[in-house]
Amino acid sequence: MALVGIIANPAASKDIRRLVAQGRVVPDWEKVNIVRRVMLGLQSEGVTRVVGMPDSSHLIERAADDPNLSLDLQLLEMSALYNEGDTVRAAAGMSDMGVDCLITLGGDGTNRAVVKGCRTMPMIAISTGTNNVFPVLVEGTMAGLAAALVARGDVDLEDAAVRSKILQIYIDGEPTDIALVDVALSKERFVATRAIWDINTLYEVFLTRAEPASIGLSSIGARLQPLSMTDDGGLQYSLLDRDGPVPDAEHRDGQAYVRAPIAPGVVPTVAISSWRRLANGERVSVARRACTVAVDGERAFAVKPTQQLEIEVVRDGPPVVDVNAVLQHAAIHHLFDV
Secondary structure, eight states: OOEEEEEEOTTTTOSTHHHHSOOOOOOHHHHHHHHHHHHHHHHHTTOOEEEEOOOTTOHHHHHHOOTTOOOEEEEOOOOOOSSHHHHHHHHHHHHHHTOSEEEEEEOHHHHHHHHHHOSSSOEEEEEOSSSOSSSBOOOHHHHHHHHHHHHTTOSOHHHHEEEOOEEEEEETTEEEEEESSEEEEESOSSOTTOBOOOGGGEEEEEESOBOTTOOSHHHHHHHHOOBOSSSSSEEEEEEOOOOSSOOOGGGSTTOEEEEOOOBTTBOOEEEEEEEEEEOTTOEEEOOOOOEEEEETTEEEEEEOTTSOEEEEEESOSOEEEOHHHHHHHHHHTTTTOO
């Protein structure tokens, strides 16, 4: 019998970028509504078993409290610490339970934590964060319908999902962390508020994706060379320290200047000193210096000048379900007929 997992992050969209930019805030009541619509979509396609991650705002229990729902909802038996580790452990636990499709509500950081817990479950990632590239804006009902079709095995994942890329981070040759979209190196020595909001603190960025319609550090790369999730390899660019106006063309010395939306409502001119494409499996050694490493928009840890930092792009992430492709397949093959 099909089993669908739901991980909803109540903290998504509530970081410092809602204060320093025009970032949206998705309140808990709207997250509850999205989860409820997901459940109604699942139920309409015959999925009755759902497992959820417990969270500090009780989003999933509140969503299930509806007279139109008759799902068998199970919450994971886990001690909730209400931090990233909960999401990592929840994803691992759902994988152990045999979840057929996982739906997440959050941003890039939430989904990164999921992937740290499991890289094999098919995922539908609904965007409820600030600067999001990995999750997408999709109506909860549609996400529920697609997840049900995938969980029941009615749609071949080869036709409806793409295995995502990740950035593998090494320190002194040892795997240390991952990112789904970007790794950014900051001149700042401390993690502090975590969220990256001042681009002037950064000097080097690595990307798995650089899509023109994205926002954040990925959008800068997209101005240099667009790169989708389906394209192989990644992109690396270095930022130029610059004060004053943009020089005219004959005084730029090969440097690039691009306008990019680095945060909601924030579209500065960004100075690029160099950039290049990265091949799958190419491990890049970063010049040794004291820095902090930000993964998917949040500073995660500090690196000492004595440590060797390396970054590698690999296609080793989870299958990401294309909701539109699933629903189109279902319509063409009359899977919605009654």
